[in-house]
Amino acid sequence: MEHRLQCSVIQVGTKEADMIATNYRGPYRIRADRNKSMPRMEHPNDAIIRVTRSLICGSDLHLYHGLVPDCRVGSVFGHEFTGIVEEIGSSVQNLKVGDHVVVPFNIACGSCLFCQHQLYGNCNETAPQSAAAAGFFGYSHTTGGYDGGQAEYVRVPFADVGPFIIPDDIDVDDAVLLADAYPTGYQAAEMAEIKPGDTVAIFGAGPVGIFAAKAAQWLGAGRVIVIDKEDYRLEFVKRFAQCEAYNFLEMDDPVLFLKRETDFLGPDSCIDAVGCEASGSKLQGILGVKMLIQAGSAVAVQWAINAVKKGGTVSVVGVYGPTANLIPLGNIVNKGITVRANQASVKRHIPHLIEHIRNGLIKPSEVLTHRVPLEEVADAYHLFSSKLDHCIKPVLIPPRAA
Amino acid sequence: MQESFIPTNSVHGWGVDADKSVRPNYPMWKKSAQGTGAHWTEPEQQLGFNDFHSLERPGPTKVFGKTVAPSGLSGKIRKLAFSYGEGSFAHWMTLILADRINVVEGLIDDVTHGVMPGLLKERGWNVDKQFKTKRYKRVVNLSIMAALLPIVYFVFLKKKNPSNL
Numbered sequence: 001m002e003h004r005l006q007c008s009v010i011q012v013g014t015k016e017a018d019m020i021a022t023n024y025r026g027p028y029r030i031r032a033d034r035n036k037s038m039p040r041m042e043h044p045n046d047a048i049i050r051v052t053r054s055l056i057c058g059s060d061l062h063l064y065h066g067l068v069p070d071c072r073v074g075s076v077f078g079h080e081f082t083g084i085v086e087e088i089g090s091s092v093q094n095l096k097v098g099d100h101v102v103v104p105f106n107i108a109c110g111s112c113l114f115c116q117h118q119l120y121g122n123c124n125e126t127a128p129q130s131a132a133a134a135g136f137f138g139y140s141h142t143t144g145g146y147d148g149g150q151a152e153y154v155r156v157p158f159a160d161v162g163p164f165i166i167p168d169d170i171d172v173d174d175a176v177l178l179a180d181a182y183p184t185g186y187q188a189a190e191m192a193e194i195k196p197g198d199t200v201a202i203f204g205a206g207p208v209g210i211f212a213a214k215a216a217q218w219l220g221a222g223r224v225i226v227i228d229k230e231d232y233r234l235e236f237v238k239r240f241a242q243c244e245a246y247n248f249l250e251m252d253d254p255v256l257f258l259k260r261e262t263d264f265l266g267p268d269s270c271i272d273a274v275g276c277e278a279s280g281s282k283l284q285g286i287l288g289v290k291m292l293i294q295a296g297s298a299v300a301v302q303w304a305i306n307a308v309k310k311g312g313t314v315s316v317v318g319v320y321g322p323t324a325n326l327i328p329l330g331n332i333v334n335k336g337i338t339v340r341a342n343q344a345s346v347k348r349h350i351p352h353l354i355e356h357i358r359n360g361l362i363k364p365s366e367v368l369t370h371r372v373p374l375e376e377v378a379d380a381y382h383l384f385s386s387k388l389d390h391c392i393k394p395v396l397i398p399p400r401a402a
Numbered sequence: 403m404q405e406s407f408i409p410t411n412s413v414h415g416w417g418v419d420a421d422k423s424v425r426p427n428y429p430m431w432k433k434s435a436q437g438t439g440a441h442w443t444e445p446e447q448q449l450g451f452n453d454f455h456s457l458e459r460p461g462p463t464k465v466f467g468k469t470v471a472p473s474g475l476s477g478k479i480r481k482l483a484f485s486y487g488e489g490s491f492a493h494w495m496t497l498i499l500a501d502r503i504n505v506v507e508g509l510i511d512d513v514t515h516g517v518m519p520g521l522l523k524e525r526g527w528n529v530d531k532q533f534k535t536k537r538y539k540r541v542v543n544l545s546i547m548a549a550l551l552p553i554v555y556f557v558f559l560k561k562k563n564p565s566n567l
Contacts, residue, residue, distance in 0.1 A: 069498050349426050
């Protein structure tokens with residue numbers, strides 16, 4: 001009991017077959033428990049993985065703040081992790097015990113119509129509770145009700161499809177970012193349909209926005225403008241992606257600012273890398289985050305649609321609830337805008353993005369600012385959520401990681 | 403003016419993926435040359451489904467998670483939610499209501515299992531000691547949210563006849 005006073009781990013009913021795992025207790029409340037039972041094999045193509053690194057994603061904050069429907073108390077979060085294969089099911093062929101793998105956040109069957117066309121973020125056979133969403137690790141029952149990777153062990157379904165063996169020359173801290181943030185940022189830039197010389201505006205300088213800015217350069221953008229409200233993140237992205245970065249708190253109207261910067265035409269593409277907790281509009285915030293009568297605050301999309309050039313492209317990778325949002329639909333029509341969006345199809349990006357790491361174009365692990373023991377997960381969430389101590393992305397390390 | 407911004411260009415790696423054919427996500431619908439890793443035409447069905455499935459699906463998916471089965475009052479409300487399609491507000495708003503009730507059930511469950519919920523510790527407020535934060539603002543926000551939720555429920559859900567949604 002004395003131990004409990006010092007850290008947030010609860011020691012009740014500990015058995016040998018138990019493990020440490022995060023435990024969601026309600027909005028803004030999470031803890032690590034020691035008495036979570038070990039994951040079991042449920043399907044012949046399952047694998048059990050011992051987690052070595054687990055990240056907290058910006059989209060985990062939407063769960064943490066209670067904005068994602070059907071997020072049940074007792075859930076284990078975490079969809080960005082690497083780990084060592086401990087056990088494989090009878091039909092697993094592509095993995096063996098002892099492999100160190102990075103696991104994409106999407107759970108994909110590999111054989112449905114969507115998986116066949118590499119739309120692994122839209123698999124039709126992994127999330128019974130929702131036809132719209134696919135299965136993700138640790139992301140509410142709307143995405144299948146799977147236990148996540150902010151734990152010592154995790155069950156990985158379809159082990160022959162998702163997990164990617166980490167090559168020897170790739171550091172595990174770089175590899176873990178291949179599970180979500182880095183491919184999502186890349187795909188955000190790809191969906192923005194950037195042509196050489198284009199001006200691209202990116203809303204959000206979190207890890208995904210940072211990777212999107214970098215990828216926009218690879219795709220040939222002439223000018224990359226990142227908008228956020230945290231100066232330390234703006235400084236980081238300016239250096240990391242060699243782009244422009246501005247604080248919208250210093251602007252009267254960010255849309256007008258972007259118009260002025262682009263000869264009153266607007267950027268060719270705008271990217272929403274924020275999602276449903278965007279600051280910047282009191283109305284959106286109250287309706288979306290405080291009252292939940294819309295699926296989160298859609299400020300970033302609102303700005304993106306209004307700022308982008310006529311005939312331009314808006315790319316959305318920010319996470320919103322499935323209900324509905326306040327966005328200027330009329331202006332999508334008036335301006336002839338193409339809206340592209342998707343959950344990143346992580347698996348198809350990994351080999352290409354590893355090549356960029358190998359060629360020294362990027363060191364993804366630079367965004368990892370805080371290394372926190374899994375037992376102190378409550379502090380890590382709070383640190384990340386409240387942007388304390390210049391946090392960009394925390395990485396959780398389970399005690400059995402080594 | 404915008405056209406004059408074609409870079410000169412000092413950015414490391416600029417334009418390496420300018421050619422669309424090297425982009426892994428282009429075109430969006432594209433079969434993989436290496437295959438997906440699946441060695442089945444249809445996966446085996448995982449057994450033991452004890453949850454709800456969307457009305458927009460004929461049944462459960464081939465695999466599913468079993469993290470927390472529906473239970474108690476919140477479970478009954480979730481059951482009601484799953485009687486509406488995903489296209490209706492009633493489905494999602496009812497689920498959010500169930501989530502809030504589930505929080506209270508979680509507190510009761512903790513206490514009955516001899517765990518004293520660390521309401522401040524679970525919020526990570528331990529770290530506030532190290533950094534100057536406006537804790538009062540958070541308390542105010544949370545109380546506003548708690549006060550508004552029942553109103554949201556009564557105004558937006560209770561009055562409507564769900565079958566008309």
